Amino acid sequence: LDPSRIRNFSIVAHIDHGKSTLADRLLEVTGTVTLREMKEQLLDDMDLERERGITIKSHAVSMRVDRDGEEYELNLIDTPGHVDFQYEVSRSLTCCEGALLLVDAFQGVEAQTVANAYKAIEHDLEIIPILNKIDLVHARPDEVKEEIETTLGLDATEAIGCSAKTGQNCAAVIDAIIDRVPPPKGNNDAPLQAMVFDSVYDEYRGAIIYLRLMNGMVRPGDRIKFLQAGTEHEVLEVGQLTPKRTQRDFLSTGQVGYMICNIKSLGNVHIGDTVTTARGKQAEPLPGYDEPKRMVFCGLYPSDGHDFENLREALGKLQVNDPSFVFEPETSDALGFGFRCGFLGLLHMEIVQQRLEQESDMDLVQTAPNVTYKIQTNDGVWNEVHTPTRVPDASDIKEFQQPVVRVNFVMPAEYIGGVMKLCSDRRGVFVRQEYLSPQRSMLVYDISLAEVVYDMHDRLKSITRGYGTMDYEMKGYEAGDLVRLDILVKGDRVDALSIICDKRDADPRGRAVIKKLKEEIPRHMFEVPLQAAIGTRIVARETISAMSKNVTAKCYGGDISRKKKLWAKQKEGKKRMKSIGNVDIPQKAFLAVLETG
Ligand code: GTP
Numbered sequence: 001l002d003p004s005r006i007r008n009f010s011i012v013a014h015i016d017h018g019k020s021t022l023a024d025r026l027l028e029v030t031g032t033v034t035l036r037e038m039k040e041q042l043l044d045d046m047d048l049e050r051e052r053g054i055t056i057k058s059h060a061v062s063m064r065v066d067r068d069g070e071e072y073e074l075n076l077i078d079t080p081g082h083v084d085f086q087y088e089v090s091r092s093l094t095c096c097e098g099a100l101l102l103v104d105a106f107q108g109v110e111a112q113t114v115a116n117a118y119k120a121i122e123h124d125l126e127i128i129p130i131l132n133k134i135d136l137v138h139a140r141p142d143e144v145k146e147e148i149e150t151t152l153g154l155d156a157t158e159a160i161g162c163s164a165k166t167g168q169n170c171a172a173v174i175d176a177i178i179d180r181v182p183p184p185k186g187n188n189d190a191p192l193q194a195m196v197f198d199s200v201y202d203e204y205r206g207a208i209i210y211l212r213l214m215n216g217m218v219r220p221g222d223r224i225k226f227l228q229a230g231t232e233h234e235v236l237e238v239g240q241l242t243p244k245r246t247q248r249d250f251l252s253t254g255q256v257g258y259m260i261c262n263i264k265s266l267g268n269v270h271i272g273d274t275v276t277t278a279r280g281k282q283a284e285p286l287p288g289y290d291e292p293k294r295m296v297f298c299g300l301y302p303s304d305g306h307d308f309e310n311l312r313e314a315l316g317k318l319q320v321n322d323p324s325f326v327f328e329p330e331t332s333d334a335l336g337f338g339f340r341c342g343f344l345g346l347l348h349m350e351i352v353q354q355r356l357e358q359e360s361d362m363d364l365v366q367t368a369p370n371v372t373y374k375i376q377t378n379d380g381v382w383n384e385v386h387t388p389t390r391v392p393d394a395s396d397i398k399e400f401q402q403p404v405v406r407v408n409f410v411m412p413a414e415y416i417g418g419v420m421k422l423c424s425d426r427r428g429v430f431v432r433q434e435y436l437s438p439q440r441s442m443l444v445y446d447i448s449l450a451e452v453v454y455d456m457h458d459r460l461k462s463i464t465r466g467y468g469t470m471d472y473e474m475k476g477y478e479a480g481d482l483v484r485l486d487i488l489v490k491g492d493r494v495d496a497l498s499i500i501c502d503k504r505d506a507d508p509r510g511r512a513v514i515k516k517l518k519e520e521i522p523r524h525m526f527e528v529p530l531q532a533a534i535g536t537r538i539v540a541r542e543t544i545s546a547m548s549k550n551v552t553a554k555c556y557g558g559d560i561s562r563k564k565k566l567w568a569k570q571k572e573g574k575k576r577m578k579s580i581g582n583v584d585i586p587q588k589a590f591l592a593v594l595e596t597g
Contacts, residue, residue: 003254012116013102022164075256095212098126098181105139111469129159184254192216193283207263219250223278233261294342297386299367301338388498411468510540520589523547
């Protein structure tokens with residue numbers, strides 16, 4: 001196929017602005033699938049995605065269009081809209097020459113519109129603004145055009161208004177793609193050079209690798225090499241998604257498609273890797289290969305200790321499909337045997353958790369999420385720490401760094417004050433403020449990721465009555481005034497309850513935890529002092545006073561069977577208690593603390 005007839009593009013949008021609906025419509029307008037074949041939300045083929053309405057994994061669909069007797073191949077590369085998957089967004093955009101910037105003509109520009117548009121601009125893509133949902137009576141296309149121009153500095157005069165739902169003016173979108181998106185460059189005669197932008201696991205075929213050819217060609221029987229991984233394989237099949245997997249004799253320069261090579265684990269396929277030929281002259285690696293970073297960690301424990309091996313198996317299965325998720329065994333005084341799991345972000349964490357629950361019927365306990373810190377000890381060595389118990393004593397810490405993110409908030413102007421207060425309460429550093437229109441505003445702050453992870457999104461939604469949106473991107477690590485706050489029960493430190501927090505928050509956090517524990521730990525025959533401490537400095541204390549009565553005493557020695565029942569119950573309760581020193585702490589008490597962080 002002549003590269004001048006190929007157009008590779010993505011749709012970037014804020015969640016719910018209609019990306020999946022427009023993708024469906026484009027497939028229909030181009031006759032790629034007929035209405036009858038069209039299942040709803042064709043691109044979102046994972047159940048969970050459909051449920052959440054978030055396109056998690058990128059796919060690529062090829063459409064053929066005949067215009068004035070010329071055939072064009074349009075490849076739509078789907079990008080995940082959410083911040084956790086920014087890395088995948090970036091890889092997908094590398095494979096395109098253009099992007100449809102889809103904005104809901106009623107909602108207007110939102111936080112992820114901005115973040116995703118910036119990404120597309122960074123990648124030098126031709127950007128075509130599309131105003132969707134013009135069928136809505138309240139659509140305000142002219143204002144939204146202005147928002148696009150002020151926030152993003154794009155020319156929106158030629159923005160296309162359409163309705164992905166009714167199909168109105170969607171054919172114009174196809175014309176714009178052909179007319180405005182530049183064709184790919186590259187050379188069929190050069191050595192194979194292809195970017196891996198995604199992979200999925202198929203039980204029967206192994207890894208299915210999605211790639212975009214920058215140069216050269218690939219066909220079944222070829223020996224190929226992954227430049228980063230350093231591995232070589234024989235190509236068994238190549239093809240394109242239409243949207244079903246459709247075999248082709250070869251893929252040529254500029255095309256987007258899939259490749260199957262009998263690779264048994266996704267762990268061996270790296271998104272962002274470059275594919276070249278294993279024989280003869282090899283291509284240069286494409287820039288930008290980077291390991292995905294796990295930014296958020298939490299502990300997952302089976303409520304029933306017998307489920308430990310089942311949990312390991314379930315986690316292993318998940319990882320085959322999602323190598324960006326990691327886990328390792330850990331033990332906790334409080335929760336027994338479990339796993340420390342690492343995720344790209346909060347949403348990724350939620351998705352993994354939901355999948356676990358759907359695919360196995362284990363009852364799981366999840367600890368409060370925390371982020372990855374970097375700590376330099378006095379001997380000059382840096383360590384990455386993603387669990388509070390691994391934080392060395394304060395006297396041995398030279399520098400304690402935390403990840404900081406740049407957060408965009410978009411909201412109606414009346415809520416600016418509230419959002420600013422939220423950010424300053426969380427020690428955010430103001431970067432700038434912009435008006436998208438007289439009614440809507442964007443605020444940009446640098447905030448520690450730990451604060452964002454804690455409950456920022458929920459707080460934003462409640463402050464703005466649901467109208468505020470946010471997005472963030474990693475800025476880097478910065479030194480923080482951080483401490484490990486320990487909880488002592490009758491003088492013993494309880495590992496599972498340690499937290500990492502800003503020194504200035506330590507006192508209130510400590511007091512809150514101690515108060516919770518006091519409510520949840522039953523009285524003992526002796527006094528139980530509870531303390532929160534930084535090193536040897538106690539920042540909060542409470543005491544659970546002693547009691548002396550036996551619970552059976554109130555049965556007056558009457559009904560013996562009732563007494564027995566009570567004893568049995570007591571014993572049962574004991575089993576679910578952990579003894580720290582000689583204090584019994586019910587699991588419920590740990591959970592109350594862990595779940596709130
Ligand atoms: P994510 O997958 O969450 O990113 O959402 P999305 O951007 O793919 O949005 P989706 O296509 O799922 O559409 C979100 C909602 O908007 C759905 O309820 C659609 O039916 C509706 N919608 C999409 N396009 C239009 C349109 O042109 N007009 C109207 N009235 N509704 C639309």
